[in-house]
Structures are given as C-alpha cells and as structure tokens.
Amino acid sequence: MPREHKDPEEKIRERNIRLIIKAGIEIFSRKGYDGTRIAEIAEASGLPKANVYYYFSSKEQIYTAIIEHLLEGWDNALKYITADREPADAFRLYIRAKLDYTRKNIAESRLFASEIIQGARFLKKKDRQHIRDVTDKHVAVVEGWIAEGKILPVDPRHLFIMLWASTQFYADFEPIAADGLKKSRLKVEDYEMAAKTIAETVLRGVLPHA
Amino acid sequence: MPREHKDPEEKIRERNIRLIIKAGIEIFSRKGYDGTRIAEIAEASGLPKANVYYYFSSKEQIYTAIIEHLLEGWDNALKYITADREPADAFRLYIRAKLDYTRKNIAESRLFASEIIQGARFLKKKDRQHIRDVTDKHVAVVEGWIAEGKILPVDPRHLFIMLWASTQFYADFEPIAADGLKKSRLKVEDYEMAAKTIAETVLRGVLPHA
DNA sequence: TAGTAAGTTGACACTTTGGTCAGGTTTTGT
DNA sequence: ACAAAACCTGACCAAAGTGTCAACTTACTA
Incomplete structure (x- = not known):
C-alpha cells in the first residue's frame, strides 16, 4: 500500500498518474476489466509494474479513477x-x-x-x-x-x-x-x-x- | 484433443453441448471473453471442467461456437x-x-x-x-x-x-x-x-x- | 549540503487459469 | 455377452496474473 503523501501539486506524480490513466483507458477499453493485465498497462505507460502499484493500490482503483x-x-x-x-x-x-x-x-x-x-x-x-x-x-x-x-x-x-x-x-x-x-x-x-x-x-x- | 466422432444424432453429446453453450452465453456476456473462466462455465453447466474440454478443445472454440x-x-x-x-x-x-x-x-x-x-x-x-x-x-x-x-x-x-x-x-x-x-x-x-x-x-x- | 521525502525497481510470493492426461465407467452395436 | 466406441473425471502442469517488498536512486528543503 502506498504511503499517504502530502499532496501539493507535484510534477512527477501528476505526469505518471496521467500516463497510467491514459494507458489504462486504451487497454481497459479494448480488453474489458477482467481482460486487462496491470503488466500491460505498465508497459504501455512506460513504467515498471511496481511503479504503477506505487501510485495505485489495485487494479480496481485504476479502473474507477478512469x-x-x-x-x-x-x-x-x-x-x-x-x-x-x-x-x-x-x-x-x-x-x-x-x-x-x-x-x-x-x-x-x-x-x-x-x-x-x-x-x-x-x-x-x-x-x-x-x-x-x-x-x-x-x-x-x-x-x-x-x-x-x-x-x-x-x-x-x-x-x-x-x-x-x-x-x-x-x-x-x-x-x-x-x-x-x-x-x-x-x-x-x-x-x-x-x-x-x-x-x-x-x-x-x-x-x-x- | 477430443477424437473425431462419427456424428449420428447423439443424445448425450447434444445435451451437454447445449448446456455448455447456454452457460457460456450467460457468463461470456457478463464477463467478456478474457474475463470468463472455463471453470465457471463448467460449474454453471453442471459439468466438471475436464468434461467441458472433452467437447471443446479450447476456450476460443466455445466462444466462436456461441x-x-x-x-x-x-x-x-x-x-x-x-x-x-x-x-x-x-x-x-x-x-x-x-x-x-x-x-x-x-x-x-x-x-x-x-x-x-x-x-x-x-x-x-x-x-x-x-x-x-x-x-x-x-x-x-x-x-x-x-x-x-x-x-x-x-x-x-x-x-x-x-x-x-x-x-x-x-x-x-x-x-x-x-x-x-x-x-x-x-x-x-x-x-x-x-x-x-x-x-x-x-x-x-x-x-x-x- | 545534509537530511528527508518521494519516486523507482528487480525479484519474489502466492493464486488463478487454460489446458492435459491416464485411467475409469457407461453406452452401443453385434 | 463381448468389444469397441463414447463418455467421464480427479489430479496435475506450466504459464500468467496480482500484488508485495526491501533496497536503491532522485528530488526537494532548510
């Protein structure tokens, strides 16, 4: 589980979340919820899987955010x-x-x-x-x-x-x-x-x- | 891979295939292709998973049949x-x-x-x-x-x-x-x-x- | 520039899943 | 009744999937 951050407007954070969401939209839309693998979202967003989990604690959280x-x-x-x-x-x-x-x-x-x-x-x-x-x-x-x-x-x-x-x-x-x-x-x-x-x-x- | 059968009008075969298709329609429609697990189709049709594979050689074959x-x-x-x-x-x-x-x-x-x-x-x-x-x-x-x-x-x-x-x-x-x-x-x-x-x-x- | 917070990541643990198989039982034709 | 064909299934893989973690690097702040 990622720690709570203080949350001023961060640069890296925003950028990475945007990349993940963007990749997620693409892949969830083609594969549906169950058919989508986090590893694929990670790859498409150019981040390692573990890094995706640094920002989102679960697949469902990415999905609902989208x-x-x-x-x-x-x-x-x-x-x-x-x-x-x-x-x-x-x-x-x-x-x-x-x-x-x-x-x-x-x-x-x-x-x-x-x-x-x-x-x-x-x-x-x-x-x-x-x-x-x-x-x-x-x-x-x-x-x-x-x-x-x-x-x-x-x-x-x-x-x-x-x-x-x-x-x-x-x-x-x-x-x-x-x-x-x-x-x-x-x-x-x-x-x-x-x-x-x-x-x-x-x-x-x-x-x-x- | 199931063997080739001669294919007169069979009773058991027809019935089981019908059950599998019926269950498949229900579950594929709710979960999509990737989200559907054969085990679930098997359960819903009342057949053991291996028996499903006796009639269909793959998930894709069930799906396309439907x-x-x-x-x-x-x-x-x-x-x-x-x-x-x-x-x-x-x-x-x-x-x-x-x-x-x-x-x-x-x-x-x-x-x-x-x-x-x-x-x-x-x-x-x-x-x-x-x-x-x-x-x-x-x-x-x-x-x-x-x-x-x-x-x-x-x-x-x-x-x-x-x-x-x-x-x-x-x-x-x-x-x-x-x-x-x-x-x-x-x-x-x-x-x-x-x-x-x-x-x-x-x-x-x-x-x-x- | 030192110290702390934020970000990164390879490797791993654990679970699920598609698919196989060997050996069993039932059905069918003769 | 016998053999052959059809049918059934528990147990088992290998691959793939989700999520974790400890150790590392980078970025910010005072």
Missing part, C-alpha cells in the same frame, strides 16, 4: 438542451456535440460501454444518480417544448435513449458501423453524415407541420 | 425489409421484431456487443461478410423506395445504423436505459413503448407529407 475521469468529460456534450433554445437548434447541437465527443474519445466511450454491458459493476451510485439527474433536467425541457406545442408529443425519455444510442454506436461498435457503411474505417465525414442523417430524421420526426 | 449460434438467430428479425411491403409496415415490423428478439435474448445481444466493442477479434470474415450482404440487400430496398418517392431521400446506411443502435440499446445497456426511464428494471411495456417511440419518430422522419 471511470470518474471520463464522466467529467461527458457532461460537456450534454449541455445544449436548454429551454431558451429552439428545439431544432438544441437537438442539432446536442447530436453534433455528442458525436464529436465520442469520435475524439473513442476509447473512453468503449470503456464506458464495456462497463455498462458487464452490469455497471464499478459505476458508483452517485455517478448513476448524476446521470439520472441530468436526464431529468433534459426531459423537463422537452416536456416544456411539448406543452408549448413546439414539438410533437413524444416520450422524451425514449427519445433521449434514441439519440444517445445512435450517437454512441459509431464509436462503440465501429467495426459494425464501418461494415454497414462499406468503409474499412470511419472518418470525420462519416461522423458528419451521421450527424446530418440523425438530426434530419429525428427533427422531422418530432417537429410539427414540416 | 457467436456462430447467435448469428443464426439474428437473421430472423431482419427479414421484414422487403420491397413488396409498404415502408411504414416494413419499418414497424423490423423495429418490433428486433426489440423483441433482443429482449428475449439479452445475454446473446450483450455477448455480441462485447465482442464488437473489443474489436471483433473472433468474428469471422465470412460472418462479417454476411452482415454486410444483408445490409446491402436492405439498403437496396430502401433506395428503391426513395426512387419511387415512397420515402424521403435519407442515407439508408445511417438510417439502419440508427435503427440497429436504438433497438440494441435497451438490451445491451439496460442499466443506463433503466436509469433513463426511471425504472429499476425494464419490463415488456418499456420495450413496447420503445418500439412505439422509435417507430413513430423514424416514420415521421422518413415518410413524405405526414
């Missing part, structure tokens, strides 16, 4: 659904931001997906609660729009699941998405086309008249 | 997109069938998702080709509908990804879907509501006038 870390980044893409925007703009921004974020953070996305598929074993209660709170807020906004007649009456929760699922898919299931698009790998243009298709379809699906 | 097995079942839900149907009916049937299949085969769905997230390491070339072929066929049908003016010009490939992603999500990411819906677990009604929302939204999104 989960914590990626949940922070998540929130940013989800801030576009606000009542003062027009629904069309809000959804378009949301879809683009989400696709952009997942494209630039594919490993994190997959790691999170892996964690959920395997039953959210290490996702803390407070983190799940946070996700629920954010969802509730967005749902309330959509319900407001429905009440104002700005969008058609559609179940907001299922609607968000649709958006989340559709945007997430390109990163999490890239091999299948690429096969479906007849590409060998996805490029930026594919993500742009995805944003366009999802936005157009969903907007026509929820906006009145049109 | 993948093969679930891809067969997959095709059935995907047969509803045919040119002689009206688009609205075809999409509705497709969405319902897909959600139904995933709901009744959650473990398989997750296993497949796990496999893809981890880079489709064991998905054979021919299986990927098969998926591509089926997609191509469906894409052609949708393109036909577009040419006839029966649906709006939308990228068929991204459209199918949207549908696949949305339907898949409820099974693969059940904890998150449940959180999003403010339920502790998903029930049949939730899947029905999902089908309704997805179908309504997408249909309004791709059908003309409406």
